[in-house]
Amino acid sequence: xxxxxxxxxxxxxxxxxxxxxxxxxxxxxxxxxxxxxxxxxxxxxxxxxxxxxxxxxxxxxxxxxxxxxxxxxxxxxxxxxxxxxxxxxxxxxxxxxxxxxxxxxxxxxxxxxxxxxxxxxxxxxxxxxxxxxxxxxxxxxxxxxxxxxxxxxxxxxxxxxxxxxxxxxxxxxxxxxxxxxxxxxxxxxxxxxxxxxxxxxxxxxxxxxxxxxxxxxxxxxxxxxxxxxxxxxxxxxxxxxxxxxxxxxxxxxxxxxxxxxxxxxxxxxxxxxxxxxxxxxxxxxxxxxxxxxxxxxxxxxxxxxxxxxxxxxxxxxxxxxxxxxxxxxxxxxxxxxxxxxxxxxxxxxxxxxxxxxx
Amino acid sequence: xxxxxxxxxxxxxxxxxxxxxxxxxxxxxxxxxxxxxxxxxxxxxxxxxxxxxxxxxxxxxxxxxxxxxxxxxxxxxxxxxxxxxxxxxxxxxxxxxxxxxxxxxxxxxxxxxxxxxxxxxxxxxxxxxxxxxxxxxxxxxxxxxxxxxxxxxxxxxxxxxxxxxxxxxxxxxxxxxxxxxxxxxxxxxxxxxxxxxxxxxxxxxxxxxxxxxxxxxxxxxxxxxxxxxxxxxxxxxxxxxxxxx
Numbered sequence: 001x002x003x004x005x006x007x008x009x010x011x012x013x014x015x016x017x018x019x020x021x022x023x024x025x026x027x028x029x030x031x032x033x034x035x036x037x038x039x040x041x042x043x044x045x046x047x048x049x050x051x052x053x054x055x056x057x058x059x060x061x062x063x064x065x066x067x068x069x070x071x072x073x074x075x076x077x078x079x080x081x082x083x084x085x086x087x088x089x090x091x092x093x094x095x096x097x098x099x100x101x102x103x104x105x106x107x108x109x110x111x112x113x114x115x116x117x118x119x120x121x122x123x124x125x126x127x128x129x130x131x132x133x134x135x136x137x138x139x140x141x142x143x144x145x146x147x148x149x150x151x152x153x154x155x156x157x158x159x160x161x162x163x164x165x166x167x168x169x170x171x172x173x174x175x176x177x178x179x180x181x182x183x184x185x186x187x188x189x190x191x192x193x194x195x196x197x198x199x200x201x202x203x204x205x206x207x208x209x210x211x212x213x214x215x216x217x218x219x220x221x222x223x224x225x226x227x228x229x230x231x232x233x234x235x236x237x238x239x240x241x242x243x244x245x246x247x248x249x250x251x252x253x254x255x256x257x258x259x260x261x262x263x264x265x266x267x268x269x270x271x272x273x274x275x276x277x278x279x280x281x282x283x284x285x286x287x288x289x290x291x292x293x294x295x296x297x298x299x300x301x302x303x304x305x306x307x308x309x310x311x312x313x314x315x316x317x318x319x320x321x322x323x324x325x326x327x328x329x330x331x332x333x334x335x336x337x338x339x340x341x342x343x344x345x346x347x348x349x350x351x352x353x354x355x356x357x358x
Numbered sequence: 359x360x361x362x363x364x365x366x367x368x369x370x371x372x373x374x375x376x377x378x379x380x381x382x383x384x385x386x387x388x389x390x391x392x393x394x395x396x397x398x399x400x401x402x403x404x405x406x407x408x409x410x411x412x413x414x415x416x417x418x419x420x421x422x423x424x425x426x427x428x429x430x431x432x433x434x435x436x437x438x439x440x441x442x443x444x445x446x447x448x449x450x451x452x453x454x455x456x457x458x459x460x461x462x463x464x465x466x467x468x469x470x471x472x473x474x475x476x477x478x479x480x481x482x483x484x485x486x487x488x489x490x491x492x493x494x495x496x497x498x499x500x501x502x503x504x505x506x507x508x509x510x511x512x513x514x515x516x517x518x519x520x521x522x523x524x525x526x527x528x529x530x531x532x533x534x535x536x537x538x539x540x541x542x543x544x545x546x547x548x549x550x551x552x553x554x555x556x557x558x559x560x561x562x563x564x565x566x567x568x569x570x571x572x573x574x575x576x577x578x579x580x581x582x583x584x585x586x587x588x589x590x591x592x593x594x595x596x597x598x599x600x601x602x603x
Contacts, residue, residue, distance in 0.1 A: 004586030008431040015488035075506030079485040094465035176495040316588035
């Protein structure tokens, strides 16, 4: 039995910074929230209408914030042009650069088509007010074209599915990081995105006191936590039983680490607590919303920042520490600030707590 | 006239770079097949002095604290009584793989493999997304703090193209690094690999990336992620949280 001590080792710092966590968190929420908008705004399910309006708002706010975090991670935002000038179509990231505008373009069109009648109503209800002209221009006749809404929803749904697939596959294909290299990863991303989308929708509903949406949202939040727990258990079993070599290697690389044991316990514990709150207090929105959002964010933080701390070579771990710099704490605060600004802008201009269809 | 160097001394000094370049002879000879550059690292000759690490950093003007090549040092004990302590060195660099995992993931095709086997990054295309950094199984890549772009060992292609040896090879005190043309059976690297009679190995062979950096005397337990303790983990570093397994 040999024993080894690394006397002098070299570790690489995390290459994907908190920007990446923010992007994957926000774009996943946006895609999931878009799907939550469909029952009320496209399929005409009355019980979903209020929830779907808040979900559309969540999809827009998160969808518009996410690409900014992604561009910031390029160190020089203008470099994004190279994605379109020199695309390497063997790379999932290259495909992502096409899926993002498809999704966001579809989402903006879909939101506009949903809001057109409401914008026209606003233009008429506020004659003489300066904004009336803006509402009138934006409404562009205010026609409630259900066929157009459905077509835009189909395009956006395609974009949202592609966003969820590419974000999961982009990370999953990296064999060099066993923690990431599992076929369950895209499903885990989708499940946490669903939880985050529900959480953000519930948070927006809580802020605007739309408590009537609580039972439905809590049912779905509970379901998302069951799904998440099932997937985490499946990953653990696949590693412990040796079904997945990558999962087994990932578990082996952190075995004996009190920090990682606590992290896993934290993630599972927070999912169980979210589940318990959602079932125990079905008419309350805030706690379940915040817990669901916490779970979605924590999962990505642990996966990205924790995953990069595990050495590929040598023995030394290199944990990421938050610092008051633009690519760390200030970046996270800046993304939150942009998120808040877009939320305030959209909610100041359009009253989302009233029916979107005039 | 007395102060003027003699013509023979001047000629000697002028000819010196040509002589060293000639000795290095990695450049392709006219009419010979395309070279395929590779490196052989004889760990038995490495003394862990980090001359290669610093030589590379100087040659390639790397930012402080970032390295294209490093030498990790391990204390290996055998037996439960902690007897038979040995020190092992593992020089690491980009392996210029034949199946490089960094190339297909690059979203803009900035990473490419030259015909001579060298894997390079086109700085004009690179967007600094660090996808290649994640995909490399050997931690050979990093995002350069000065350029914000992917950086890695180039086998000192600017030197090799001029007929010189890579800086790490040139600076190696013990002659542990041998660089040359793997396509040439007469090259030193080919002769040394042949002489090793199959006792060469590569880092992380299970990665399937077919490295072109070969090792002699590399302990199997040290060719990838090392199960063991890190002195860095055991050292209290003020201001930096402890972590790891």
